[in-house]
Amino acid sequence: MDSEKRWTFVLLDTLLMAAGFGTLTFMGVAKPDIIRHFGISSDAYELQHIAYVFGLFVAFLIGHTKLYEGSFKRSVGIAISWAAIPQMLIPFTGNWNVVVFLRFIQGFVVGLVPLFSTQIARYFVSERPFAKGIILSGIFWGGVFGSISARYMLGRVPWKESFLITGIIMYIVYAIWFALTEDFEIRHKKASEGGINIWKLPFTWVLGFTFFPALWVIFTIIGFSSKLGYDAGWTKDQVSTLSTLLSISKALWSIGFGYLGYLLSKKNTTPRGLFNAIVKVMITAYLVALIGMIIYSYGMLSRSYSIVLASVVLVGALQGTGPAFWTSAPATYPETVVARANFALGLISNSANAVAPTVTEVLSRYSEGLALAELSLMPVVGIVTLLIVSRMRLPVEEFKE
Structure with missing residues (x-):
């Protein structure tokens, strides 16, 4: 594979990381609207963040199941869906406890990180750290630009509609990524199958x-x-x-x-x-x-x-x-x-x-x-x-x- 194509994959991964993590910043920016809508205290609001962070941990347990075996593109689609689907469901949820659970599910989006690590291992050797550094930076670029765009959008669009729009944006970026990247099979060889x-x-x-x-x-x-x-x-x-x-x-x-x-x-x-x-x-x-x-x-x-x-x-x-x-x-x-x-x-x-x-x-x-x-x-x-x-x-x- 030529070098230009490999680095195109890296940039596409970075874009998807930014979309997946950046849109999640809307929860923080929309805090006043959400507290007012659900009639909760500031302390109760923080439960969603605790749930999200704990979801980041649980996400790696899921990685040991058959969920992420098979098509790499399909696995990435599952990972981005953990963020996108709850993002679109939150505005239509009437119970705050359900929102907290959906935020827990959104933490599973971090599964993108090990999936992209497996991908770049196929295309790079000495360049792996550089490629991975660019991809991981997408998390933080997403946070910066997501916060800026959230302030702009929430000043013009009601918070419910903004959540729906950002969920759709994740899938639009995923569709672009899907069309331009190369698929391969992921298989976890277990110890019972002669693995380690x-x-x-x-x-x-x-x-x-x-x-x-x-x-x-x-x-x-x-x-x-x-x-x-x-x-x-x-x-x-x-x-x-x-x-x-x-x-x-x-x-x-x-x-x-x-x-x-x-x-x-x-x-x-x-x-x-x-x-x-x-x-x-x-x-x-x-x-x-x-x-x-x-x-x-x-x-x-x-x-x-x-x-x-x-x-x-x-x-x-x-x-x-x-x-x-x-x-x-x-x-x-x-x-x-x-x-x-x-x-x-x-x-x-x-x-x-x-x-x-x-x-x-x-x-x-x-x-x-x-x-x-x-x-x-x-x-x-x-x-x-x-x-x-x-x-x-x-x-x-x-x-x-």
């Missing part, structure tokens, strides 16, 4: 936890920053600017560290060489983020908006671990279990989603400094875990494929 039981490999668990600290902070810091910002007396525009800058930072770091991964990977394309490049990229990203978290913590404790605003540019480097992590499975596992390994690694790492915001909130009730110290410690945990996994034997070496 990836859950019994210590390597799987340690590698999965290398990304856990990054997600711990990524899925906590935006909401935590908003809480501390409002407590400090910052305006809504200031808090919004902080969130937007962090999203842009994560998108740019995703691409930048992805490119760094490519530069390091092309020097040695053996499994061990590719994995060493992955480890180096993730450690570098954690080091930059550690500096950012220290500055961020100081700024929050001193209530300095300018310091916090500057710090999130560095904190966003946490997302730079993503492109490397999501290309680790094809570099380290035999080809027959790469798809299954992607979902397993995603499940382990995304377990942070289920507990991180709650733990941080509980700690902050005792002391803001304690909560900030916990978040700042996470990059250190990530670096230590990476040093451990770098000394382990790769599955592809162990099973000599």
Whole structure:
């Protein structure tokens, strides 16, 4: 396959990621309308976000079922439907508890991430981190542009119609993606069929936890920053600017560290060489983020908006671990279990989603400094875990494929 066609697939994946995640920002922008429509409190409204984040975790359990076997295009269609169908149903739902459940279902859209990892493993070797970095940036570009378009649309169109329109937009983008991408078969070879039981490999668990600290902070810091910002007396525009800058930072770091991964990977394309490049990229990203978290913590404790605003540019480097992590499975596992390994690694790492915001909130009730110290410690945990996994034997070496 020619290079132009492969990179076209990457751009199409990025567009679909942006559509799938960007339209979900309408829930946050439409908060006043939704609270008024359902007659709920602000605390009750937050239940939908908790449900959505927990759905991001459960999504990787689904990846081990036969649902994502067979046609790659069909599997992507299922993943995008988890977001699109609930998006169109929410306006017609009269019960808030049902909305919370639909938001839980929308979290399953994250299944796009391991599916696209399996795809790019077919077309790239040393370029995998760069390709994956571009694709993952779509999540954050979607958040930025989705938020902007939501404010524009909701100022002109009632919130119910806007939800319906954005659900349709997801399917329009999927139709374009479907028409221009190439299909292939996904098959999860199980241990009973002569495959490898990836859950019994210590390597799987340690590698999965290398990304856990990054997600711990990524899925906590935006909401935590908003809480501390409002407590400090910052305006809504200031808090919004902080969130937007962090999203842009994560998108740019995703691409930048992805490119760094490519530069390091092309020097040695053996499994061990590719994995060493992955480890180096993730450690570098954690080091930059550690500096950012220290500055961020100081700024929050001193209530300095300018310091916090500057710090999130560095904190966003946490997302730079993503492109490397999501290309680790094809570099380290035999080809027959790469798809299954992607979902397993995603499940382990995304377990942070289920507990991180709650733990941080509980700690902050005792002391803001304690909560900030916990978040700042996470990059250190990530670096230590990476040093451990770098000394382990790769599955592809162990099973000599």
